[in-house]
Amino acid sequence: MFNFKKNNNRETGFWFKEIVNDTEHISRICGVLNIKEYLLRKHKVLSRPNFDFKNEKYISAKIVLNIISSVINTHVSYLMGNPVSLNGNANIVSEVNRIYKQGNYNKTDYEIAKDLYTYNNAFEYIYKNKNNHIQSKIISNEDSYPVYDDEGNYTHFIEYWKDANSFDEHYVVYYPHKVETYINDKLTDEKINLSGLPIHYSGLSKSAYKQYGEPFVNDLFPLTDAIEQLVSKLDDSVTVHSLNPLGIVTGKQIKSSVPKEMVGAVLNLDDGNEFKFATAAIDYQSVKLLLDTLWQQFFAVACVPALHFGQVSVSNVSETSLRFLYAKLDDKARETMITFKEGVLKRFEVFRKLLLAEGKEFSDSDFCTLDFNFNVNRPVDTISLMNELSLQRNMGAISLQTIVDKSPSSIDTALEMERIRTERDEGILSGIIIPNYPKPKNE
Secondary structure, three states, X not given: OOOOOHHHHHHHOOHHHHHHOOHHHHHHHHHHHHHHHHHOOOOHHHXXXXXXXXXXXXXXXXXXXXXXXXXXXXXXXXXXXEEEEEEOOHHHHHHHHHHHHHOOHHHHHHHHHHHHHHHOEEEEEEEEOOOOOEEEEEEOHHHEEEEEOOOOOEEEEEEEEEOOOOOOEEEEEEOOOEEEEEEOOEEEEEEEOOOOOOEEEEOOOEOOOOOOEOOHHHHOHHHHHXXXXXXXXXXXXXXXXXXXXXXXXXXXXXXXOOOOOOOOOXXXXXXXXXXXXXXXXXXXXHHHHHHHHHHXXXXXXXXXXXXXXXXXXXXXXXXXXXXXXXXXXXXHHHHXXXXXXXXXXHHHHHHHHHHHHOOOOOOHHHHHOOEEEEEOOOOOOHHHHHXXXXXXXXXXXXXXXXXXXXXXXXXXXXXXXXXXXXXXXXXXXXOOOOOOOOXXXXX
């Protein structure tokens, strides 16, 4: 962990430069850049050498499978494909819903989830834009330098990048109560920080430094490399040995050569000579066993159903089979939910602080009711789900509010309950008991 020496470093005035060059951060940023390059299709298979074949240079196959990007997108879409549902006291839920819409937080949540599945770390800074709307900025992992002291306390944050054209170094230094901007060694801006330090979403699987999550995609790189090497070699074998075989003449030596593009010509050979094509017999079963094993391990580590990538087919699509098929995806999603929810609860605290600055105050009891639920994007047997909820409702074993919470068609529980109450009051509905759910105040 970085030992943040406040007194010595502050004497120089540029203590943040030492942190950017610290071993802890250099090691982590290098890992982030390696992942970015891999996702940009810079794979090990591209270094396969070419070779000579039939007196010509043969360009070896270099098949790149960018399947890890698809795995990440599958996880992100599964977790955040449907917007989260906000729950709690109607007054505060209505206010947070307004912030979510004005700040486009559905997109923000999607970006955070993508960073978590890619790097197992995400960084969010909340601020007020020029329209005085609360909004969030997702800081790139390669530009993020959170500072922790020896006791594990989160004390500062540095956003650093170098301009590719001018080579100017940009530093944005976040203190709990102010933000300073430097270009090279010059202070160019200083602002009051109302929202505190950027929120650090750190995954549960930790790296060598316990403040940071370890990206699970690192476990997929060796398997992807092995699959790409095997498929590329198979492509070369089929092209060279099967589709472009080598002609062989047995018997008396023939000094003239046979044109490789010869089609429909006749060869006149001496008595006892024989001409044939040499082809290599590929051990199909051994290759298939190796390739199937690699794919099996890949999907086991990736925690995604092989069905998504056409590796298997499913004939039974009942609710039970769907739950079994998506079990590993659910396990990975639950792990990410814990990290995500921890960060979003900190986001709500910042919302409360910024709303208080606007004169909108919420009591502790109201604020403690604020919560949110994930609506995973899993294919569901909707008829079975609704029949189950209807049966429980008829038995008196479930409330109407719980049915609204669990319904895949409901996003805002408070708003939906208010609409149901309005319809009941207008006589559209009858025989439905509405729980005592407070009405939202007018904005």
